[in-house]
Structure formats: C-alpha cells, structure tokens
Amino acid sequence: MKKAKPTGTFMSFQGTSLLKIIATLSLFIILVFSISGLLTSLKPQYRLMSSSVNQAAMNVNGELLYQLMGWENHHFLKGENWATAPKLTSLVFKLSSNINLDDPRSLLGRELPGFFQFDGKILVAGEGTNYTNMPIESSPPIEIMKAEREAALQNLEGIEPPVDEKPPATPDQTTGDHKVVYVYFTHNRESYLPYLKGVTDPDKAYHSQINVTKIGDQLKTSLEDRGIGTFIDKTDIQANLYKKGLDYARSYQESGPVVQEAMASNHDLQYFIDIHRDAGRKANTTKMINGKSYAKLGFIIGGKNPNYEKNAKLATELHELLEKKYPGLSRGVIVKGASSGNAVYNQNLSENAILIEFGGVDNTFEELNLSADALADVFSEYYWQAEKVNGDAEQSTDKQ
Secondary structure, rough: OOOOOOOOOHHHHHHHHHHHHHHHHHHHHHHHHHHHHHHOOOOOHHHOOHHHHHHHOOOOOOOHHHHHHHHHOOOOHHHHOOOOOOHHHHHHHHHHHHHOOOOHHHHHHOOOOOOHHHHHEEEEOOOOOOOOOOOOOOOOHHHOOOOOHHOOOOOOHHHOOOOOOOOOOOOOOOOOOOOOEEEEHHHHHOOOOEOOOOOOOHHHOOOOOOOOOHHHHHHHHHHHHHHOOOOEOOOOHHHHHHHHHHHHHHHHHHHHHHHHHHHOOOOOOOEEEEEEEOOOOHHHHHEEEEEEEEEEEEEEOOOOOOHHHHHHHHHHHHHHHHHHOOOOOOOEEEEEEEOOOOOOOHHHOOOOEEEEEOOOOOOOOHHHHHHHHHHHHHHHHHHHHHHHHHHHHHHHHHOO
C-alpha cells in the first residue's frame, strides 16, 4: 500500500510555520542587539550598576524565590502551604517606577515640596543620624547670588586659627613636591550665621568672603603638617553661575570642568574632596569631644555615578577611622539619588572622590577648624596605610 503524499495545503502550512519561527527568531536577535546597544550608549550615570542589581536582588526574598522555582517545578510547592501570594507585581512595579509601596518617602518625595530632601539612603549611620535629620542642602534666593546684596560681617576675630609659636614637626613621611589631594568648593559661598550680621534665615547663609573656603585653608595646613601635599581650588563657582545666567542647580555642571582641568594639568592628584556646609541646625551638627566643641562631618555619595562603590568604600573607611579616634564626629555615609540631589557630585571623575558636609549653618570656625584637623588626622592615617599596601604590592610584583 502506497503512502499518501503530503498535500499542498500541508506543505504550505509547514512553510508558513517555519517562516514564522525564523521571523520570530530574527526579531528576538534584533531586539537583543538593540537593547545591548542602547545600554552601552547611555551615559555612565544612567547605566545599570552592580549596586542597582544588588538592590533589586535584595527585594527577592526567600519565599518569592521559592515560589518562582515552584512555577517551573510544581513539586516545590507541594511541601508548603503558602498563605500569601508572591509579591512579584510589587517588585516589578518598584523596579520600573522607582516607587517602593512599603516606603511612603519614595512617593511623597515627588509630591510634597521639600520632602524630596529626605529621599536618600543612609549607607552607614553615624551617632544620632536617621531619616529625619540627614544632611540637606538649601538653595539660596536669587538675590543672595549677587555680591552687592551680601550681609555685613561680624565676629571675625574667631575665624583664623591661633598661630602656633612652635614650627610644625617634620613629618616622618611626605609626598614632597607632589600635590596628591585636591580640595574644592562647588557651593563655595555657603557660609555660617554667626558671622552674618542680622541674618537668621538658614537659606540666606551665603557670603563671597567668609564661607566654606576658609575650612579648606585649615585642612590644607593640617594635611601638609602630616606630609600630604594638598592643592586648594577657590574658583568662585557661584559667581560664574550668575555671570552665565545659570541657576543654582547647575553648580556641578560648572565645577566639573574645573576639576577635570586640574586632573589634566596635575597627574599627581589622587583624592578629590568637595567641601560643603549642611543646612541643618546646631543640635544635629555639633559634637562635644574631650571638652571641645566640633562641627560634625557628613559624607555624601552620589548614587548615580559609575564609581559609586569605590567612592562609598573610601567614605566608609574614613567614617570608621573617625569613629575610633573621634566618636560621634561623623554623621555617617549618605547616598543620594536623582530625587534628592545631584546624584553624581563629580564623583564620576575619580574613584577617590567624596563630598563632605562640614557642620551646619550655626557652627563657628573654632568648631570647623577642629573638625578639619580631625579629618586630616584620620585621612593621613588612611593615606599612608594605602601607600604602604600599594608599595608592598609593587615590590611583590617586581620580585615575580
């Protein structure tokens, strides 16, 4: 008995199915390449980072993971009676919208004026630090940007540190003529109320002469007393903004090229410190240590920069050193995203870039200078230990 030959209709059906498979496969390949190309073409601050993936993975708890496995192998679900359905929709919603249904700040921060300031993440909490008193920045009224509207000054006798009659001791280690630390001021006119006559509003604590740049002078002196060459850049970023007609939010757009130019002209630079002043009040920004009043320090890390992990590691190690020598001086390490700050803070330019808030609007330079000395103390310990490790590693490589 002869086998029936396939009919034309059946052959046509097989051909159509094959074409559909080929077309689907082709579309899938094109989609994969398109997504890959899109991801690689994004600016660094918009790319997925390991920290983002880690944060997403942390939201997949054991119960949800077990149920996901159960959907593929139903034997997993026979041994347990799950009372609740998996929260997969909640997870997908959070990842796609950046809104966490378990954290009202993620939604309210976009709807209530000023509430976004608290939409940050405490990576390492210092003494007394919580989500109600994290470091925040206030934007000055436009008239404050104009030098002719500045407040009169007062209490200037306490600004400069007392002159030590004895010359500083020669450090055991030194970077010689090499400047390895670069200190600058994106919000260079941030000032302190005790020196501004008649000013009580924290949003108006700005001045072109008496401001955070004075802290840089003390930090430079203290670092160089410990053998660490330091360069201070006092470019008036705020004046440049006003001249160009740019608003305060463009401060980092203006300070970034200044840092890049310094990096290009001096390849010895290794560490980059942007000094700021917090808008918080004295109760949250002051610490008594051994009978002396210090201005507390807060480390701010941009959550949307490609060097996030290494920047955060540097800040965390400095925080821990401060905790050992000056307990309570550090407010901790705070990570800020796009909803609560610049999110990059020029930290995309280096793996050793940090932003430090020195005190708040009520602190004095006596307190600020003590904190600058404390930071120089722990930073020098960190720096020379890192140099020793790097030196040992180079010697080991040479022997091999």
